[in-house]
Amino acid sequence: MWNVRGAKMxxxxxxxxxxAKRASGSTRYAEYFLNQENLDVDVLHKGPAMxxxxxxxxxxxxxxxxxxxLNETILPVIRYYRTRKHIRDKVKLLEILYDLIHSNTVHIxxxxxxxxKPTVITFHGVAATECKYVTNLEKMRTEYHxxxxxxxxxxxxxxxxxxxxxxxxxxxxxxxxxxxxPADKIRVIHNGIDTELYKPTTDDPTGDYFLYVGRxxxxxxxxxxxxxxxKLQDKKFVVISSIYKYGKxxxxxxxxxxxxxxxxxxxxxxxxxxxxxxxYYSNAIATILPSRYDPFPYTVLESMACxxxxxxxxxxxxxxxxxxxxxxxxxxxxxxxxxxxxxxxxPDTWRQEVRKRVENLFSVDVFMSKILSLYKEVxxxxxxx
Numbered sequence: 001m002w003n004v005r006g007a008k009m010x011x012x013x014x015x016x017x018x019x020a021k022r023a024s025g026s027t028r029y030a031e032y033f034l035n036q037e038n039l040d041v042d043v044l045h046k047g048p049a050m051x052x053x054x055x056x057x058x059x060x061x062x063x064x065x066x067x068x069x070l071n072e073t074i075l076p077v078i079r080y081y082r083t084r085k086h087i088r089d090k091v092k093l094l095e096i097l098y099d100l101i102h103s104n105t106v107h108i109x110x111x112x113x114x115x116x117k118p119t120v121i122t123f124h125g126v127a128a129t130e131c132k133y134v135t136n137l138e139k140m141r142t143e144y145h146x147x148x149x150x151x152x153x154x155x156x157x158x159x160x161x162x163x164x165x166x167x168x169x170x171x172x173x174x175x176x177x178x179x180x181x182p183a184d185k186i187r188v189i190h191n192g193i194d195t196e197l198y199k200p201t202t203d204d205p206t207g208d209y210f211l212y213v214g215r216x217x218x219x220x221x222x223x224x225x226x227x228x229x230x231k232l233q234d235k236k237f238v239v240i241s242s243i244y245k246y247g248k249x250x251x252x253x254x255x256x257x258x259x260x261x262x263x264x265x266x267x268x269x270x271x272x273x274x275x276x277x278x279x280y281y282s283n284a285i286a287t288i289l290p291s292r293y294d295p296f297p298y299t300v301l302e303s304m305a306c307x308x309x310x311x312x313x314x315x316x317x318x319x320x321x322x323x324x325x326x327x328x329x330x331x332x333x334x335x336x337x338x339x340x341x342x343x344x345x346x347p348d349t350w351r352q353e354v355r356k357r358v359e360n361l362f363s364v365d366v367f368m369s370k371i372l373s374l375y376k377e378v379x380x381x382x383x384x385x
Contacts, residue, residue, distance in 0.1 A: 008040040009375055010097065015043065015104040028194065029104075032364050036372070042098075099379050100162075106149045109157070118162035118382045120374065122189075125295045126150070126174040133219040133293045154179040162378045165189050165371075168296040168317030187374055190320065191296055192367025195359050198305035201275075201282040205307070205351070209236035209267070210341060211284035213277070213299050214291075216241050216252035221290030221313060226255065227334040232341060233265050238280060240269045281306035286344055289318050292332050296320070304358045307351035311340050321362065325354045 013033050033041045102120045103109055109121055127146040134143050153161070154175070164186045166172040172188050175181040216222045216239075229237050243253035260266040269280070281287065287303035289312045296317030300310050304321065312318035315331035322328075327344050330336035360366070 008038055009379060010099045011039055011041045011375065012098045012101045013041055013043050013104075014102065028197075032192070032368055033371075036368060038372070039375075100375055102375075106146060106153055109149070109153045109161070118378045119160065120163045120165060120378060121153075121161055122165040122167065123171050123175065123295075124167050126171060126178060128178040129174050129293065151179075154181060158185070161185070162382065163187055163374060165374070167191050168320055170315075170317045170320070171295050187370075189367065189370045189374070190317075190362055191298060191301065192362055192364040193298065193301040193305055193358065195305050195355075195363045197274075198278060198281075198302050200307040200351070200355065201279045206283045207285050209238050209284055210311075211238050211240070211280055211287045211303070211308075212290075213240045213280075213287065213302075214289075214297075216243065216250060216256060219292055220294075221292050221331070221337075222252055224332065224334040224337050225288060225290045226252070226259070228338045228341065229266055230259065230263070231338060233263055235341065236265050236267070238267045238269065238284070240272060240277065240280060243268065243270050277302075278306055281308050284308050286311050286326065286341075288337075288341070289313065289316060290329075290337055291316050291318075294318065301358060301362050304354045304362075307355045309344075309346060309350055309354055311337070311344060313337075323357060325350055325357060 011033065013030065015030055030043045033039060034043065098117060100118050100120065102122070104122045104124065106121060106123075106127075109119065127143055127150045131143045131147055158179075158181065164175065164181065166175060166186050166188050167190060169188055172183075172186050175186060176183065212222075212225055214220050214222075229235075239256065241253075243249060243257070249257065256266070256268060260268055269276075272280075281303050284303070285308075287299065287308055287310045289297060289300055289310055291297070291313050292315060294313070294316040300312065300318040300321045303310050304325075309326040310318060310322050311327045311329065312322060313331035314328055319328055325346075327340040329340040
């Protein structure tokens with residue numbers, strides 16, 4: 001087991017595909033941990049198609065693509081004991097293998113709470129808030145299931161959590177206001193991005209368009225952006241999104257396609273490569289993040305790492321990322337967004353300064369340094385000498 005004299009820390013990392021699927025998130029997130037020399041990490045991966053039900057943790061274990069210790073040690077036992085009670089009992093076997101368990105999903109903490117090993121959970125969003133912005137039935141079911149798990153853990157089993165990581169100050173405030181989580185229980189650690197992967201593709205950006213990257217739905221603020229694009233026909237906009245859902249054009253996709261045929265200032269791009277994405281980031285005047293609610297999106301870091309400032313909504317963790325380099329508008333207001341776009345003006349030096357801000361505050365190295373510091377602190381607090 002890990003100790004202060006320098007042995008590797010043994011960590012079980014649990015994460016989901018809901019963390020951004022582009023090169024900056026999901027698989028890359030796990031790789032950040034796997035590449036640390038002073039960590040010995042197993043990754044338990046929850047795929048998007050996995051059923052969420054009574055035996056969630058059991059499903060996790062049986063469907064994982066990568067985990068070394070559990071394959072040989074725990075799976076034969078888990079396969080035999082299929083009931084919820086027996087699964088909970090066998091979770092205690094994790095104490096043999098790991099110094100700390102770090103989960104990026106609230107769903108299985110209910111099972112982990114029977115273990116004496118310290119558990120850290122990262123909140124990438126708060127379901128109690130997310131539910132207020134749900135716009136379709138499928139998403140509603142997912143969020144309300146998460147809400148039930150969230151309530152159970154944060155009201156009944158919070159003492160079992162060694163620490164809660166919030167990806168933004170916005171999330172910390174929501175955890176405190178919704179569940180009265182003590183401030184000293186929460187550590188704000190913003191997401192990190194690989195600044196070698198995301199960097200400017202040119203020294204002479206065209207700077208002739210505003211960029212939007214994301215889903216075309218109400219929560220992402222596309223209604224407000226759509227309204228602005230209709231009114232600002234003297235501005236050029238590039239929209240990068242998957243416009244098809246289940247093989248059909250969604251309501252917003254159809255409206256956008258129709259508008260792009262009437263106006264020549266809108267370009268739509270879909271299913272582009274990461275290299276093309278970086279090129280679009282690097283040449284934009286600014287990237288627009290109009291979300292009505294967004295805890296801390298990778299998009300803002302991707303854009304800034306490519307040297308491009310952002311225009312962000314007030315109800316977003318992105319406000320914490322941009323600092324003075326960009327503009328903030330009132331969430332849900334197309335009038336406020338229009339004014340922000342029309343008034344945005346900045347010196348050439350901003351592009352270099354935006355890039356430096358990400359390198360200094362939101363790089364992978366900074367992110368992992370804070371995570372490792374938290375791990376050491378938590379393990380030392382739970383170590384009996």
